[in-house]
Amino acid sequence: xxxxxxxxxxxxxxxxxxxxxxxxxxxxxxxxxxxxxxxxxxxxxxxxxxxxxxxxxxxxxxxxxxxxxxxxxxxxxxxxxxxxxxxxxxxxxxxxxxxxxxxxxxxxxxxxxxxxxxxxxxxxxxxxxxxxxxxxxxxxxxxxxxxxxxxxxxxxxxxxxxxxxxxxxxxxxxxxxxxxxxxxxxxxxxxxxxxxxxxxxxxxxxxxxxxxxxxxxxxxxxxxxxxxxxxxxx
Amino acid sequence: xxxxxxxxxxxxxxxxxxxxxxxxxxxxxxxxxxxxxxxxxxxxxxxxxxxxxxxxxxxxxxxxxxxxxxxxxxxxxxxxxxxxxxxxxxxxxxxxxxxxxxxxxxxxxxxxxxxxxxxxxxxxxxxxxxxxxxxxxxxxxxxxxxxxxxxxxxxxxxxxxxxxxxxxxxxxxxxxxxxxxxxxxxxxxxxxxxxxxxxxxxxxxxxxxxxxxxxxxxxxxxxxxxxxxxxxxx
DNA sequence: ACAAAAGTGTTCTCGTTACACCCATGT
DNA sequence: ACATGGGTGTAACGAGAACACTTTTGT
Numbered sequence: 457x458x459x460x461x462x463x464x465x466x467x468x469x470x471x472x473x474x475x476x477x478x479x480x481x482x483x484x485x486x487x488x489x490x491x492x493x494x495x496x497x498x499x500x501x502x503x504x505x506x507x508x509x510x511x512x513x514x515x516x517x518x519x520x521x522x523x524x525x526x527x528x529x530x531x532x533x534x535x536x537x538x539x540x541x542x543x544x545x546x547x548x549x550x551x552x553x554x555x556x557x558x559x560x561x562x563x564x565x566x567x568x569x570x571x572x573x574x575x576x577x578x579x580x581x582x583x584x585x586x587x588x589x590x591x592x593x594x595x596x597x598x599x600x601x602x603x604x605x606x607x608x609x610x611x612x613x614x615x616x617x618x619x620x621x622x623x624x625x626x627x628x629x630x631x632x633x634x635x636x637x638x639x640x641x642x643x644x645x646x647x648x649x650x651x652x653x654x655x656x657x658x659x660x661x662x663x664x665x666x667x668x669x670x671x672x673x674x675x676x677x678x679x680x681x682x683x684x685x686x687x688x689x690x
Numbered sequence: 691x692x693x694x695x696x697x698x699x700x701x702x703x704x705x706x707x708x709x710x711x712x713x714x715x716x717x718x719x720x721x722x723x724x725x726x727x728x729x730x731x732x733x734x735x736x737x738x739x740x741x742x743x744x745x746x747x748x749x750x751x752x753x754x755x756x757x758x759x760x761x762x763x764x765x766x767x768x769x770x771x772x773x774x775x776x777x778x779x780x781x782x783x784x785x786x787x788x789x790x791x792x793x794x795x796x797x798x799x800x801x802x803x804x805x806x807x808x809x810x811x812x813x814x815x816x817x818x819x820x821x822x823x824x825x826x827x828x829x830x831x832x833x834x835x836x837x838x839x840x841x842x843x844x845x846x847x848x849x850x851x852x853x854x855x856x857x858x859x860x861x862x863x864x865x866x867x868x869x870x871x872x873x874x875x876x877x878x879x880x881x882x883x884x885x886x887x888x889x890x891x892x893x894x895x896x897x898x899x900x901x902x903x904x905x906x907x908x909x910x911x912x913x914x915x916x917x918x919x920x921x922x923x924x
Numbered sequence: 925a926c927a928a929a930a931g932t933g934t935t936c937t938c939g940t941t942a943c944a945c946c947c948a949t950g951t
Numbered sequence: 952a953c954a955t956g957g958g959t960g961t962a963a964c965g966a967g968a969a970c971a972c973t974t975t976t977g978t
Contacts, residue, residue, distance in 0.1 A: 458777035462737040464698035467781055503696040506779060510770040534768050534783050536744040543692035545740060547701055549768050634932070635968065657929040659975040677920050686911045851957070868959070869941065891956040892949040
């Protein structure tokens with residue numbers, strides 16, 4: 457110990473895991489395995505180890521729960537109220553993850569007694585996890601208004617109506633379908649496929665794929681995906 | 691210790707302190723007092739104590755160095771490379787502060803061998819502080835493009851040309867003065883004063899004050915302060 | 925035939941940009 | 952008088968918003 461006399465504190469990460477079931481935004485929660493608050497609903501988390509970064513810890517925890525690696529993961533912020541964990545002082549750095557809900561391994565999630573909840577009727581969460589979810593949703597809305605981030609929640613092939621319903625779910629709002637499709641197509645990020653999705657409508661909607669190159673290239677630009685952003689609560 | 695077997699880690703905060711001298715953006719740096727890297731240029735920082743939040747630690751450290759309280763302070767992100775501090779593993783949560791450069795107490799800063807540097811010719815910094823400054827500048831640019839955050843760097847009374855030169859400094863760019871003044875005045879955030887600043891020009895420029903009520907009310911809105919945001923590197 | 929969702933075009937408005945001249949004052 | 956920076960107006964353009972009907976197909 458080279459900085460004597462300083463406090464050493466437990467450090468954890470917690471993951472706010474968002475998914476999209478085709479109609480609604482969902483949140484993956486687990487039933488906590490440790491005391492205190494054992495059995496209560498909680499975000500998936502874990503303590504950081506001596507030789508890993510926070511990012512690595514978040515990746516590890518996410519893989520444990522979902523079997524997924526390389527998913528979109530972004531640091532939200534650190535939560536540091538000294539009383540936030542009643543058992544022992546713990547600083548937690550929250551990360552939010554966007555995953556294609558169809559890819560995760562149900563088996564693993566079952567091991568953790570995990571469940572997908574609609575954002576609207578999620579259970580009461582332990583500690584400050586409630587706040588973490590609210591902050592994550594706010595940041596997601598903020599970021600998705602400007603950057604094409606929500607594609608991370610969709611499967612490789614998706615339709616414009618699906619995409620619209622995703623945006624509408626995230627902003628708890630409705631958009632004009634003509635303006636919406638024009639706007640997303642004008643970005644040049646979407647490649648039209650030959651096949652149609654015939655499941656969700658009689659007429660069928662064309663599938664699109666994301667142009668990954670353009671996606672990466674234009675990720676930093678301000679794209680203004682959302683109509684009237686100032687009228688929504690961001 | 692209620693979570694036995696978990697690693698307890700030193701946690702620090704570091705402050706990226708921005709100021710504006712009327713012409714250029716500056717950064718307040720100190721000469722590090724501790725080993726290792728004693729005497730080298732560094733961000734002001736400190737370890738978090740057992741009973742305070744990260745925010746409180748950042749406030750405390752900022753007060754120590756500048757004598758200022760209640761300044762704009764925002765969490766940037768946590769830096770967690772296990773090797774980032776060669777002496778001992780330390781996770782640091784970086785905060786960036788925007789202060790009115792005229793308010794800080796020179797005396798205190800002298801105690802820490804502190805100095806204001808132009809962003810452009812700042813010295814090499816210790817550890818990952820270089821990265822912290824870059825990330826902070828990027829976030830500042832990002833946020834200031836949408837929210838009226840840069841007023842925090844100005845004195846209570848300021849002129850439109852001063853404000854413009856501040857924005858130009860932050861974005862290392864130049865803007866059309868006619869469009870700029872129209873844009874900022876159209877927000878309704880500025881209250882024209884009777885007096886003029888006669889220091890910076892012969893004709894003199896009217897002072898303005900920030901309408902604090904409207905400032906707080908409209909802080910969340912997307913204001914689009916910057917022309918051609920997609921042409922700048924944000 | 926009908927219901928249900930997909931797909932598409934036009935007009936209007938308003939914000940953004942580009943651009944150039946006159947004003948007030950200290951020297 | 953002149954140099955310096957402050958302050959203002961306008962026209963052209965383009966992005967965003969509002970708005971409704973036709974198409975396809977499963978039942």
